[in-house]
Amino acid sequence: MFTGIVQSQAEIISSDVNHKLMRLIVKGELELIEQLQLGASIAVNGCCLTVVKFFQQQHNSIIHFDVIDETLRFTNLGYLKIGDKVNIERSLKVGDELGGHIVSGHIHTTASLSHIEQTATNCSMTFKLPVQWKKFVLAKGFITINGISLTVGDVIDNHFTVHLIPETLSRTNLSSLSMGALVNIECDQQTITIVNTIERMKL
Known part of the structure; x- marks a missing residue:
C-alpha cells in the first residue's frame, strides 16, 4: 500500500x-x-x-x-x-504519516493530457479518461495520477481537471508532460465500491 x-x-x-x-x-x-x-x-x-x-x-x-x-x-x-x-x-509502513490517501498501486487505466493552463504561481491540467471510467471520477474526490494523490477539480464528461501547486510540479514528473502524454490513473477504491454497489442495487 x-x-x-x-x-x-x-x-x-x-x-x-x-x-x-x-x-x-x-x-x-x-x-x-x-x-x-x-x-x-x-x-x-x-x-x-x-x-x-x-x-x-x-x-x-x-x-x-x-x-x-x-x-x-x-x-x-x-x-x-x-x-x-x-x-x-x-511502500507504506505501519506508523508512517498518511499525507495523501490510501493507494493500492494497481493502475486502472491511462488518461491523456488534453489541456494545460499555467501562470507564475498556478497550474491546471486537464486529462481525458476512457469513457467507462468517468463515473468513478467526482469533483473534490481523490484520484492518483502517476502515483500522485490529487483532488479532482472540474469534471466535464470524461475530462477532469486537477490544480497543482509549484511544490507538486517540482517534486514530480507532471511538469515534464507534453500534450497527449499518457499518465497512469488509479481511481479511489472507495468511490468505485460505492458506485458499483449503487448500480447493482438498481438492477
Whole structure:
C-alpha cells in the first residue's frame, strides 16, 4: 500500500522487452535503497512493482523491476524511454504519516493530457479518461495520477481537471508532460465500491 505522496524521481536507464516481459531499470537517490529488500514493493509512476535486484553505483541507487505484459497493457510503463523520469514511492509502513490517501498501486487505466493552463504561481491540467471510467471520477474526490494523490477539480464528461501547486510540479514528473502524454490513473477504491454497489442495487 502507498499514500500517493511521491518521495523522489528516478531516471529510466533501461527498458528492454523480451518475450513480453520488460526489465525496467531506474537510477535514483541513494536513500531509495536504504533498508530495501528483494521482493519489496515500490510504486513507479503509481504502479506497484516488485524489486528484483538493487545495488549502489557511486552516489546513486540502481533498481531493477520485471514488468509483465498485463501491466504493460494497462499502464504507461511500456511507453517510457531512456532518460525519462518516473515518480517513486516506497511502500507504506505501519506508523508512517498518511499525507495523501490510501493507494493500492494497481493502475486502472491511462488518461491523456488534453489541456494545460499555467501562470507564475498556478497550474491546471486537464486529462481525458476512457469513457467507462468517468463515473468513478467526482469533483473534490481523490484520484492518483502517476502515483500522485490529487483532488479532482472540474469534471466535464470524461475530462477532469486537477490544480497543482509549484511544490507538486517540482517534486514530480507532471511538469515534464507534453500534450497527449499518457499518465497512469488509479481511481479511489472507495468511490468505485460505492458506485458499483449503487448500480447493482438498481438492477
